[in-house]
Amino acid sequence: MSQQTQQAPFPGVFYRRPSPEAEAFVSPGDSVQVGDTIGLLEVMKQFCELKAEVAGQVVSIEVDDGDVLEAGQDILVIDDSEGEA
Amino acid sequence: MSIEVIKPGLATSVQDAGRAGHYHLGIPPSGAMDQFAMRSANLLLGNAEDAAVLECALMGPELRFTQACRIATGGAEMVPKIDGQAHPNFEVLEVPAGSVLSFDFVRAGARLYLAVEGGIDVPERLGSRSTYTLGALGGYEGRPLKAGDVLPIGQPNTGTRAAVGRRLPEAFVPRFAKHYELRVVPGLYDHLLEEETRERFYQEDWSVASEADRIGYRFKGGTPLRFIEREPPFGAGDDPSNIVDACYPIGSIQVPAGSEPIILHRDAVSGGGYAMVGTVISADMDLVGQIQPHQKVRFVEVSLEQALDARKAYAERLQALRVALGQALGDARDQALGQALD
Numbered sequence: 001m002s003q004q005t006q007q008a009p010f011p012g013v014f015y016r017r018p019s020p021e022a023e024a025f026v027s028p029g030d031s032v033q034v035g036d037t038i039g040l041l042e043v044m045k046q047f048c049e050l051k052a053e054v055a056g057q058v059v060s061i062e063v064d065d066g067d068v069l070e071a072g073q074d075i076l077v078i079d080d081s082e083g084e085a
Numbered sequence: 086m087s088i089e090v091i092k093p094g095l096a097t098s099v100q101d102a103g104r105a106g107h108y109h110l111g112i113p114p115s116g117a118m119d120q121f122a123m124r125s126a127n128l129l130l131g132n133a134e135d136a137a138v139l140e141c142a143l144m145g146p147e148l149r150f151t152q153a154c155r156i157a158t159g160g161a162e163m164v165p166k167i168d169g170q171a172h173p174n175f176e177v178l179e180v181p182a183g184s185v186l187s188f189d190f191v192r193a194g195a196r197l198y199l200a201v202e203g204g205i206d207v208p209e210r211l212g213s214r215s216t217y218t219l220g221a222l223g224g225y226e227g228r229p230l231k232a233g234d235v236l237p238i239g240q241p242n243t244g245t246r247a248a249v250g251r252r253l254p255e256a257f258v259p260r261f262a263k264h265y266e267l268r269v270v271p272g273l274y275d276h277l278l279e280e281e282t283r284e285r286f287y288q289e290d291w292s293v294a295s296e297a298d299r300i301g302y303r304f305k306g307g308t309p310l311r312f313i314e315r316e317p318p319f320g321a322g323d324d325p326s327n328i329v330d331a332c333y334p335i336g337s338i339q340v341p342a343g344s345e346p347i348i349l350h351r352d353a354v355s356g357g358g359y360a361m362v363g364t365v366i367s368a369d370m371d372l373v374g375q376i377q378p379h380q381k382v383r384f385v386e387v388s389l390e391q392a393l394d395a396r397k398a399y400a401e402r403l404q405a406l407r408v409a410l411g412q413a414l415g416d417a418r419d420q421a422l423g424q425a426l427d
Contacts, residue, residue, distance in 0.1 A: 009190055010095055010144040011377050013295055043143060043378050044096060044298045068379045071143070071190040 002081040004054045008069040012043035016065045030058045038076060056080035086152045090234040094146035099205050099224040102135035104213035111355045115215035118351055118374025119160050119196055126159030126200035128410040129253050130177055131245035136204030137214035141197045145188025153182045155202045161194030175253035193261035194375040203239035217352055254409045263380050267369050268387045274328060274360035279311045286310060290381045297378050299352040303345050310343040322358050332356045336365040348373055368395035
């Protein structure tokens with residue numbers, strides 16, 4: 001089992017969904033491909049889509065919707081061991 | 086010689102010492118928000134002190150160099166990586182031809198200044214290469230960088246070229262915090278505030294809102310300010326925070342509707358109808374540009390005399406930097422610098 005932790009590339013407010021009513025981009029247990037949107041990070045009047053850096057299964061999401069993140073803070077953990085088999 | 090933009094970062098723009106002398110016509114100075122950091126990177130590298138650099142806010146860009154080139158960084162700490170290998174900030178580095186320069190996430194501060202030898206050679210507009218995004222003026226096509234842009238680089242000054250590995254003297258390496266004090270000269274309109282509000286403004290922590298950019302830094306989290314109820318004068322809006330339109334100095338703090346103070350910075354509008362309760366002193370404006378969203382500040386009231394002393398100390402520190410890096414300038418240049426800060 002190999003787990004990859006993805007971190008915030010810059011400080012900002014993290015959002016798990018594209019709008020307040022929408023489904024979350026990803027939840028624990030979901031499979032993601034490289035480049036899939038996993039959340040939004042807002043700063044300086046800009047919303048930036050965060051993309052998955054590895055393919056695999058989402059193990060956990062370390063932050064809550066609306067949390068203020070520091071640059072480098074852990075966002076989510078992806079298990080990418082499937083591809084290695 | 087050129088640099089290709091692979092990824093632009095979050096808000097990366099070409100900036101220099103700024104476009105002084107046009108604010109009365111509505112064109113703000115623009116230029117590096119942290120002037121000291123911009124100048125330190127240029128001086129370290131042996132560039133002209135006011136050569137155009139890249140200002141990289143909160144996240145660095147990814148750049149490919151078509152030819153070998155020396156670079157240096159100033160300001161925020163984001164570890165530079167050349168073809169994936171980490172190198173120090175505040176040091177002259179050599180990027181080999183064809184290599185990719187990228188940055189790790191920001192560890193401290195908000196804006197990194199990337200100086201390249203010869204400077205970014207975009208055309209001057211009204212005497213400056215700085216980007217004024219709102220006015221689509223200067224810089225690279227009047228806007229922040231995008232993927233695919235190709236930045237022209239000027240001819241290096243081979244006579245002053247700095248050796249690879251030269252480091253910024255420790256005394257000039259910035260020390261960033263998560264809580265800052267910003268010195269403020271009260272006025273011109275603080276008489277419109279209720280006394281209790283006026284005092285509390287300087288006693289509470291204010292957090293930088295995520296809407297903080299080159300135009301202005303907005304703050305949240307303090308108790309809303311109360312303006313004295315009055316009949317609006319002819320020409321002023323209905324809100325008690327409105328005044329008859331006036332000029333906005335860079336650094337002035339306005340508080341629309343009393344709720345969220347905004348410090349105007351180098352891309353600010355030049356006037357409007359909000360009361361300014363104080364002005365951040367010129368010596369602290371560099372620091373404003375290095376505060377990350379959600380970090381906290383305390384406003385500290387100072388007199389005009391204290392502000393002028395701080396301004397003098399800032400100019401002396403800059404002169405000490407020039408001497409330390411062997412590029413002390415003559416009096417004429419210092420005077421020009423003094424004016425640029427006005």
